[in-house]
Amino acid sequence: MDLLRRFTLGDIDAFETLVRQIQASIYAWIVRIVRDPGVAEDLTVDTLWRMYRLRHKIRVDGNFEAWAHRIATNLAIDYLRRKKPEHSLLAEPVAAPNSDHLLAREIREKIQEAFRRLPPKLQVAATLALIEERPYDQIASALGISVGATKVRVFRAVRILRKQLSDAGITPNAESRQ
Amino acid sequence: MTDHDDQQIRKVLQQSCPPVDPTLHRDLWPRVLRKLEDPSKSRMPWYDWALVAATVLTVVAFPRLLLVFAYHL
Numbered sequence A: 001m002d003l004l005r006r007f008t009l010g011d012i013d014a015f016e017t018l019v020r021q022i023q024a025s026i027y028a029w030i031v032r033i034v035r036d037p038g039v040a041e042d043l044t045v046d047t048l049w050r051m052y053r054l055r056h057k058i059r060v061d062g063n064f065e066a067w068a069h070r071i072a073t074n075l076a077i078d079y080l081r082r083k084k085p086e087h088s089l090l091a092e093p094v095a096a097p098n099s100d101h102l103l104a105r106e107i108r109e110k111i112q113e114a115f116r117r118l119p120p121k122l123q124v125a126a127t128l129a130l131i132e133e134r135p136y137d138q139i140a141s142a143l144g145i146s147v148g149a150t151k152v153r154v155f156r157a158v159r160i161l162r163k164q165l166s167d168a169g170i171t172p173n174a175e176s177r178q
Numbered sequence B: 001m002t003d004h005d006d007q008q009i010r011k012v013l014q015q016s017c018p019p020v021d022p023t024l025h026r027d028l029w030p031r032v033l034r035k036l037e038d039p040s041k042s043r044m045p046w047y048d049w050a051l052v053a054a055t056v057l058t059v060v061a062f063p064r065l066l067l068v069f070a071y072h073l
Helices: A003-008 A012-034 A037-053 A064-082 A105-116 A120-131 A136-143 A147-167 B003-016 B029-037 B046-061 B065-071
Strands: none
Touching (some): A012 B029, A037 A064, A105 A120, A120 A147, B046 B065
């Protein structure tokens, strides 16, 4: 009997093997969204726990990793909804010596604030598509929507962001500062 | 929105956002196992039971509400 089928039947050893195979991929996906290693570890544990609880719902012939990423993305979106505004999605860099040459600190803070104010679903789509440059089909699969709907979310995020930056007196041109 | 606009906002966001290390540095299986073995995590919280009870009581007391609910589905 293959590993996935044993997992769906509740075999804990099969689940352990699957966890060791997939935990790094789930963590990498979540940390790209929440941008906090500690939170990402917690959410990875929650994702794996939830996968075990929902094991009877997985189709053995389906894409296991896509299913895991969908659960992980939903948990990350829930986290972004719950978290307090002062905990930024785009936390201040610990060491980014060249970033001040690229963009002034105050402008960067305004951009981060505008990004934080995006609705979580748009924020996640924009983070994965624009910052992490993940393929649209991968993002769509993790969000459980079509590629077209994903592009709409990114488009809406960019439109809102552009408006907020414009209101703050910032032109979204990486080379120029106002 | 043009591709040029898209590229501009992409560049601005990438410059504003510190890169994250996507590498997992520890095995999370022990934590997962602890969570699986914790019976309190698999129990339904009291407020969910309260919500279920309130819903049942409301439906028993006001059965016509079901029609209103069905209408709005």
